[in-house]
Amino acid sequence: MSFLTTTTEWILGALLLILIVLVVWANIRRRRIAGGGFVTLAAVRTQASPRWRLGQLRMGASTLEWFTIGGPSSRPKYAWSRWNLDLGLPKRLEEDIPGLSDPVRVSVRIAGEASCELALHEDASKAVRAWLESSPPGYNTNVA
DSSP: OOHHHHHHHHHHHHHHHHHHHHHHHHHHHHHHHHTTSEEEEEEEEESSOOSOEEEEEEEOSSEEEEEESSSSOOSOSEEEETTTEEEOOOEEOOSOOTTOSSEEEEEEEETTEEEEEEEEEHHHHHHHHHHHHSOOTTSSTTOO
């Protein structure tokens, strides 16, 4: 065997190992994000960044959280408290966002101030609105 063949095999082996590690990490990250509640695809657009960014939206017991699609962190990029959150009416989105079919745009307000906009599937926007209007598990269970 020549030096070039051995080096090429080592490089291909290292690239394959890196690919396997990335796939395993992406699967672990996805499971950690999905383990805390309902998760759906959603894009976010803030006042600082007018470009839509695709990610995952999770509804927890007391927070609505948005995670980036890629990246090493399993922490949310944005988190909104259920108690201060106000969602606008869904409006048909004319822009095309890859990964989202027929999205609607929903404005997100925190304590009356505009925070950002979410683009998500119409059924998911109904689920988020229902989550916002309902009580979390164990909260006010003794209300008559």
